[in-house]
Amino acid sequence: MGFFHQVLPGIGTKYELETESGDLISVIFMPNGRVQLYTQPAQCPECYAADLNPMETRRLGNVLTGAIMEAEEEGVEIAFSALADLRIVVHTYIIREQLSGKSITDLNIRSRTGVTVLAVSRDGKNTVNPRPDFRFMAGDAVVVIGESDQIRTFEQEFME
């Protein structure tokens, strides 16, 4: 496997990864923040290209590093190797109609699932560390943190 990078004058910076099977992957970062991604299968003269904006680049990066990705919900799993390989998941969800008007205490989220609500985003405004009496509204985006089993329980209890 080979990994190279070079400056392309007037274009940006190019990173090239040659996989064990001989496929070539090139990523070009341009000064305007856009990224072009190319794949060239081994023994094939054609290149397949995608042009990504900064948001799309970050999302693709999340996918490649193993984060959970869904249409409107996304998350990232962080592994702490110094803490007996502790794996923490941070995940976002959209609150549905049936939870609207209920508070964190009403739902008893932490004792039922083990996850903690880190933040809520409503109409472009963020509330970090919401109080226990914070009442959800349909459409709120919530950020929760916990281990993957706890996150799964949260999904089963409140999101299905």
Next chain:
Amino acid sequence: MEGIAIALAACVGVALICRRYAVPPIPFYIITGLLLGTAGLGIVETSDVSEWIAHMGLLFLLFTMGLHLHPGEVAKRRGSFLIAGIIDLCVNFAAGFAVAFCIGLPLYDAVVLAGAFYISSSAIALSSLIDNRKLGFRESDTVIWLMVFEDIMLVALLILFTAQEVSPFRIIGIILCVAIAAFACVWKFQGRLRQFFAREDELPILAVFLAVVVAVAVSEVTGVPDSLFVIILGSAVSLAAADRAEAVARPFREVFLVIFFVFFGISVSFSGVPSLLILASVIVLAIITKLVSALVIGKAVHGRVLSGIDIWTDTASRGEFSILLALLYGSPAVVPVVAAMVVVTSCFGSFTGKFSIHIRRWCGRIIAGK
């Protein structure tokens, strides 16, 4: 100012259409100028103001070109960079010189035409690679570094032409002094310079504009062209903050350069031009010689003649640097030949750049005998 307003308004319309159909606007700015100016309707004439703005466009173009000449990155390139560059230079410069000699131009004009004939348009080549998504191909790296080699040769040509008017020792001495001073200053204060260019206020913008204006002032005192000074300044700044300096200079370059292209078209007169047949022959040869050099480069650097097709499709266009040489040093006999060559080859190059993959497949089938 009415002339500038009319020309600029026409160029905004041209740019809109070109962006809509994803074609490079440079040849169409020149065609707009030809239609509005001496060769066409004659409704716009050049003025002192338009000449000043056009000159600033030229200087900002050269300043950003200098930003791409990072000495460390250029020094890292060896082998293939030199091989490709030398083949391109030998084939195209020699062919351009022979063409100029055949149409009866004197020696000085022949060298100017040879330079214009040799240098491809970096702007068209690079935008073709990005817009047509070809940066993943190894041949694209060759094209990009070929443009850098041509930029270095352009600097050599500018020194050569200036040495005709000022003593060669004097010019080389001044250039060396300015280059050493500029690189030493940037090297010494590169940390502070990086911080300065990271500022979000107007100071980096003012500093870049000041640097270019100072280059003009120093040029008037020393007799050395400002074009060489701004290239040196750009190359020195590339040591500290190439990306940020380019972002700051880009708006100046984009606006002033449009004026430069359109007023070049406005100033062109076809009255002293050789016959249409000769003009057409020059243009066809300009396209063919780039094909020949690209095929040789493809074989020498990538081991495949077909790679040369990819290289040719993006380097066939002549553009901003050919116009620069014709405007600064060409006689009235050279300017219209270069104008016609730039317009036709850049339109042709835009087309070949867009359809390069189909052209390569087609050539591949021919080579394979299918």
